[in-house]
Amino acid sequence: xxxxxxxxxxxxxxxxxxxxxxxxxxxxxxxxxxxxxxxxxxxxxxxxxxxxxxxxxxxxxxxxxxxxxxxxxxxxxxxxxxxxxxxxxxxxxxxxxxxxxxxxxxxxxxxxxxxxxxxxxxxxxxxxxxxxxxxxxxxxxxxxxxxxxxxxxxxxxxxxxxxxxxxxxxxxxxxxxxxxxxxxxxxxxxxxxxxxxxxxxxxxxxxxxxxxxxxxxxxxx
Amino acid sequence: xxxxxxxxxxxxxxxxxxxxxxxxxxxxxxxxxxxxxxxxxxxxxxxxxxxxxxxxxxxxxxxxxxxxxxxxxxxxxxxxxxxxxxxxxxxxxxxxxxxxxxxxxxxxxxxxxxxxxxxxxxxxxxxxxxxxxxxxxxxxxxxxxxxxxxxxxxxxxxxxxxxxxxxxxxxxxxxxxxxxxxxxxxxxxxxxxxxxxxxxxxxxxxxxxxxxxxxxxxxxxxxxxxxxxxxxxxxxxxxxxxxxxxxxxxxxxxxxxxxxxxxxxxxxxxxxxxxxxxxxxxxxxxxxxxxxxxxxxxxxxxxxxxxxxxxxxxxxxxxxxxxxxxxxxxxxxxxxxxxxxxxxxxxxxxxxxxxxxxx
Numbered sequence: 001x002x003x004x005x006x007x008x009x010x011x012x013x014x015x016x017x018x019x020x021x022x023x024x025x026x027x028x029x030x031x032x033x034x035x036x037x038x039x040x041x042x043x044x045x046x047x048x049x050x051x052x053x054x055x056x057x058x059x060x061x062x063x064x065x066x067x068x069x070x071x072x073x074x075x076x077x078x079x080x081x082x083x084x085x086x087x088x089x090x091x092x093x094x095x096x097x098x099x100x101x102x103x104x105x106x107x108x109x110x111x112x113x114x115x116x117x118x119x120x121x122x123x124x125x126x127x128x129x130x131x132x133x134x135x136x137x138x139x140x141x142x143x144x145x146x147x148x149x150x151x152x153x154x155x156x157x158x159x160x161x162x163x164x165x166x167x168x169x170x171x172x173x174x175x176x177x178x179x180x181x182x183x184x185x186x187x188x189x190x191x192x193x194x195x196x197x198x199x200x201x202x203x204x205x206x207x208x209x210x211x212x213x214x215x216x217x218x219x220x221x
Numbered sequence: 222x223x224x225x226x227x228x229x230x231x232x233x234x235x236x237x238x239x240x241x242x243x244x245x246x247x248x249x250x251x252x253x254x255x256x257x258x259x260x261x262x263x264x265x266x267x268x269x270x271x272x273x274x275x276x277x278x279x280x281x282x283x284x285x286x287x288x289x290x291x292x293x294x295x296x297x298x299x300x301x302x303x304x305x306x307x308x309x310x311x312x313x314x315x316x317x318x319x320x321x322x323x324x325x326x327x328x329x330x331x332x333x334x335x336x337x338x339x340x341x342x343x344x345x346x347x348x349x350x351x352x353x354x355x356x357x358x359x360x361x362x363x364x365x366x367x368x369x370x371x372x373x374x375x376x377x378x379x380x381x382x383x384x385x386x387x388x389x390x391x392x393x394x395x396x397x398x399x400x401x402x403x404x405x406x407x408x409x410x411x412x413x414x415x416x417x418x419x420x421x422x423x424x425x426x427x428x429x430x431x432x433x434x435x436x437x438x439x440x441x442x443x444x445x446x447x448x449x450x451x452x453x454x455x456x457x458x459x460x461x462x463x464x465x466x467x468x469x470x471x472x473x474x475x476x477x478x479x480x481x482x483x484x485x486x487x488x489x490x491x492x493x494x495x496x497x498x499x500x501x502x503x504x505x506x507x508x509x510x511x512x513x514x515x516x517x518x519x520x521x522x523x524x525x526x527x528x529x530x531x532x533x534x535x536x537x538x539x540x541x542x543x544x545x546x547x548x549x550x551x552x553x554x555x556x557x558x559x560x561x562x563x564x565x566x567x568x569x570x571x572x573x574x575x576x577x578x579x580x
Contacts, residue, residue: 029289031289032289032290032292032293033288033289033319034289034319034323034324035292035298035300035317035318035319035323035324035325036300037289037292037293115293116289116293118289118290118293122290137251141248141251141321144319144320144321144323145247145248145321147300147302147323147324148302148303148305148306148323149302150302150303151300151302160231161231162229162230162231162232163230163231164231165230165231166230166231167231168230184225184228185228185230187228187229187230187231187232188230190225190226190227190228190229190230191226191229191230191232191235191236191239193225193226194226194227194229194236194239194240195239195240195242196240196242196244196472197226197240198472199244199467199472201244201249202248202249202250202251203248204247204248204249204251205244205245205246205247205248205249206248207248208245208247208248208321209242209244209245212245213232213235213239213242217232217235
């Protein structure tokens with residue numbers, strides 16, 4: 001099997017906040033298409049993580065190929081900052097907002113549910129989907145596959161993910177699947193590509209199989 | 222170089238199970254139109270549910286294809302994450318779903334009329350909908366309303382049964398596509414047109430690819446439990462369409478049902494260039510050879526040659542296949558034939574002439 005890992009995207013520093021904002025909008029849109037609306041913050045961060053590790057299945061570059069391994073699951077501070085800005089600008093609605101102490105991490109984290117203010121963002125989302133068709137398809141299929149997780153599993157399923165749960169990285173260390181380390185260490189991508197090795201599967205098919213397997217691991221260990 | 226898929230991190234011990242996973246077919250159809258994907262997912266879901274002994278047959282259900290906006294604007298729906306596995310009850314509810322048949326549901330109270338009222342109350346009666354009418358003993362029906370239940374006349378009914386793709390049923394599925402989309406150019410969108418200039422009989426240079434795509438979509442809709450593969454290259458060449466049963470079975474129980482070779486018979490090309498009768502005969506003969514070779518090399522149960530005749534005169538299948546009929550019988554290649562009219566007027570003229578000839 002050939003292996004052509006995608007390098008993470010290189011972004012101009014001044015454009016990062018804008019790209020993070022767009023990222024939030026397209027993730028919320030994909031989750032809404034899958035019926036996951038309003039979206040819990042944890043699910044949004046988790047889908048962002050799964051999109052990063054699984055984007056090479058679609059031969060797309062990860063938005064971010066590293067993150068801090070936290071005991072409570074994936075959390076991207078920059079993504080949360082982008083969400084907060086979008087809420088402040090009135091493009092995203094936040095509900096049931098509270099700051100809750102995460103004991104294992106000895107820090108507070110936002111607990112809220114989000115939904116797009118559709119009339120204000122639809123035109124931008126439509127344009128984005130036209131320009132980045134493959135990415136839009138990837139995120140839509142990923143969110144649909146992700147939606148098979150139960151409400152209790154949403155936001156904590158990644159703790160069983162092939163890359164996130166790998167013990168080669170300790171808690172509070174950096175999980176790197178292509179930023180500085182070899183993309184071959186993206187075990188999630190590797191596992192997704194391992195399904196039915198003798199058959200030629202569609203990339204989206206691998207997402208559903210991966211999320212089905214993840215769901216089983218979360219349910220049964 | 223080591224195969225990176227052998228390094229699955231925390232899932233390393235799961236690799237044997239991962240490699241022998243039963244395929245579900247979910248996500249295998251992303252290039253199809255949304256309505257086709259949805260209909261296919263709903264049919265699979267209902268077939269899956271009816272396989273279970275606890276399946277309910279009490280009341281009707283509706284499955285509606287919706288977008289994210291619908292979920293954002295509709296209150297009181299319950300998320301059913303396991304719905305598209307067939308594990309959750311379907312009847313007595315309206316299900317608002319995406320293309321992969323997952324989404325949110327609501328219970329309705331009453332009979333069939335109340336189901337339609339519930340859809341109207343949710344402003345969903347103009348959205349593509351499948352109404353599931355369950356009946357024990359394999360008699361359930363799925364009524365597909367592509368324009369919603371507001372347009373009750375625009376309906377197609379499908380049985381809820383697992384149909385094995387035999388040559389007869391495949392032919393029936395293609396006949397449906399032919400009647401609905403291919404027979405005449407009327408109402409065909411420009412991106413699907415088979416004619417470069419229909420009045421002059423000039424076939425589009427994309428005619429074969431477009432016929433293939435239409436047939437592929439039709440086969441997907443008829444056989445939702447099968448993978449319909451197009452353009453599969455091997456040492457022996459490239460197949461046009463393959464019907465493969467690899468969903469819901471162990472990897473070693475895959476069935477290669479049928480290989481279809483598609484041929485468009487044209488006497489004028491897209492710029493008016495002529496195709497000699499001998500060239501067309503050779504084209505048909507080549508189709509028989511291809512269907513036989515692919516079928517035997519790749520171990521398909523059935524081999525079919527499907528010809529779509531775009532020539533000026535409809536001679537029918539007998540004269541068209543006369544040169545290869547005996548050969549095809551010996552090689553076990555099923556011969557199918559459809560005639561493509563140049564306009565609805567051309568169709569009416571041919572039909573009238575045939576009736577007069579028959580007396």
